[in-house]
Amino acid sequence: MALFSSQPGDEGLPGFERGLAMAAVMTMAAMVVFDGSMINIALPQIARSLNASVGATVWVANGYLLSAAMTLAIFAALSSRLGFRSVFIFGLSVFTLASVGCALSTSLDMLIAMRVLQGIGGAATLSIGPAILRSVFPNRLLGRVLGLNALLIGTSTAIAPILGGTILSTLSWQWLFAINIPLGIIAMLLALRVVPHNPALKREPFDYAGAVLSAVALGALVMAADAFTHQGNSDLITALIYGGIAIFTGMAFVWVQRRATKPLLPLNIFASSRFSLAALTSLASFVSQGITFIALPFLFQSVYGYSALVSALLFTPWPIGIILAAPHAGRLADRYSAAIISTIGLSIFAVGLALLAMLPEHAQAWDICLRSLLCGIGFGCFQSPNNREMLSNASRENSGYASGVLAIMRTFGQCLGAAFVGVLMSIYAQSSAIHISLWLAVIATVLAIVLSVSRLRGYKLAAG
Structure with a gap:
């Protein structure tokens, strides 16, 4: 297979060891996808x-997301030191x-605590997986390996609800966590075998100030988003309070990073306009995907009357x-x-979203599926080339930071x-x-297209 063949001058590991390292990273990624997708349907x-x-x-879901969000930047920084x-x-x-702790939990408090620990572990791996x-x-x-990574995540996302529903129909919810144990052991053995040490770690x-500020800012942003998803004046006030905390601590974080001798996140990583534009394009596209993934279940169940x-x-x-x-x-990238390539993918994605927004009042299942398929094709064309653009426009010593930015x-x-x-x-x-x-998801995607097209101007200027 070309992916594992070596050529003179190749960086990284020899072919066979590349495959084992890729298997370790992708097994962990699959575990995280399964965990997130299956737990929601088990709530x-x-x-x-648990009589809760x-x-x-x-x-159980929010605790995981909150702890992961609060520690993503910290683990990205630690990767350059450890x-x-x-x-x-x-x-x-x-x-x-x-x-293991989740599977053995006998109370809601214990389960939430274990989920918080899971989020910390997930953040440590997700923040540096692409960098590895x-x-x-x-x-x-x-580009090719990032395409395969996107393929695995897409496959896991498709399988997870079906697998989760099957497990819940025959076994208890504890088994949703127990299936992580053999996968984790396999990934651990592979990682110990082939994931390399960094050649030159920064002592x-x-x-610490940047770490605290980043954790508070990112955590407050998640809490604000969660409060916004509920209805009621008190929830709106709570969301605004958390939003204010996120803005204040975010500004303080930037101020500290500009003055720190060894910052948590070197802001010079954003000096490359191609990196910065790729990051902003990724943010806008995931805003669009986040909107759609929340809105469509309401459309299918509350408007069209389909079952869960x-x-x-x-x-x-x-x-x-x-x-x-x-x-x-990924191969084309x-x-x-x-x-x-990512701009073309975003354009296809925007068309698919517009078609979903224009669904008739009594849409047939096959019609919905075709429009959703177009969205997936567009997002698949966008994601791996854009991730490649981000990682390749950061130096290898900053690849851990770039991977963390991607996850954030x-x-x-x-x-x-x-x-x-x-x-x-x-x-x-x-x-x-x-x-x-x-x-609104269509508008967010159009914004992503505008940002992505701005990179093309950068290519022309560089060529000139």
């Missing part, structure tokens, strides 16, 4: 099993052991589209302009998308709010 059963209220049980190998193995160990792939693969294959003081199972199946064409497009887009853009794009839907749901009737949300 009602968890509430009944639905509102309190939601923190090494990719140490941080990845730490995260993998914490995630796997916390999965860059460190073990040569630049000529970077530098840690930016049918609604899950109607989502399946989206990840299938990613599966079909992402590997080819290794040969041609990643910015051009994805996490907070989806959070902001959910917040927008929550605001619209509190203002308009449900049917109107859903359709306005879908058109």
Whole structure:
């Protein structure tokens, strides 16, 4: 296979060891996707099993997201001081052991605590996963391997609801966490075998002030997004308070980073306009995806009257589209302009979203599936080339930071998308709010296209 063949001058690991390292990173990525997608559908059963209220049980999902968001930037910074190998193995160990704790939980408080630990472990691995792939693969294959990574995530996203529903129909919710244990052991053995040590680690003081400010800012942003998804004046006030905290601490974080001798996140990583524009493009696209993933279940179930199972199946064409497009887009990005390919993907994505927004009042399932498939193909064409653009426009010593920025853009794009839907749901009737949300997703994608096209001007200037 060309992906694992070596050529003179290749960076990274030899071919066979590349494959093992890729398997370790992708196994962990699959675990995180499965964990997030399957747990949400198990919340009602968890509430009944632990005699907890639905509102309190939601923190099984929110606790994970909050702890992951608060630590993404910290682990990205630690990777340059401790090494990719140490941080990845730490995260993998914490995630796997916390999965054992989740499976053995006998109370809601214990389960939430274990989910918080899971989030910390997940953040440690997700923040540097793409950076590890860059460190073990040569630049000529970077787009291809990122395409395969997107393919795996798309496949896992498609399978997760079906697998989760199957497990819950025959076994208890604890088994949703237990399946992480063998996968975690396999990933651990592979990581210990092949994930390399960083050749030259930075023995530098840690930016504790930056770490605290980043954790508070990112955590407050998640809390604000969560509050926006609920209705009521008190929730709106809470969201505004958290939003204010996020803005204040975010500004303080930037101020500290500009003056710190060894900052948590070197702001010079954004000196490359291509990196910055790729990051902003990623943020806008994930805002769009976040809006759509929240709005569509309401459309399918509340407006069209489909069951929860049918609604899950109607989502399946989206990840299938990613599966079909992402590997080819990644290979093309290794040969041609990643910015051009990702812009084409965004354009297809925008068309698919517009078609979803224009669904008739009594839409047929096949019609919904075709429109969702187009969205998935467009997003699959966009994601891996754009990720390649981000990673390749950061120096190898900053690849851990770049990987962390990528994870932050994805996490907070989806959070902001959910917040927008929550605001619209509190203002308009449900049917109107859903359709306005879908058109807002189109607008966010158009913004992403504008940002992506701006990179093409950068290419022309560089060529000139």
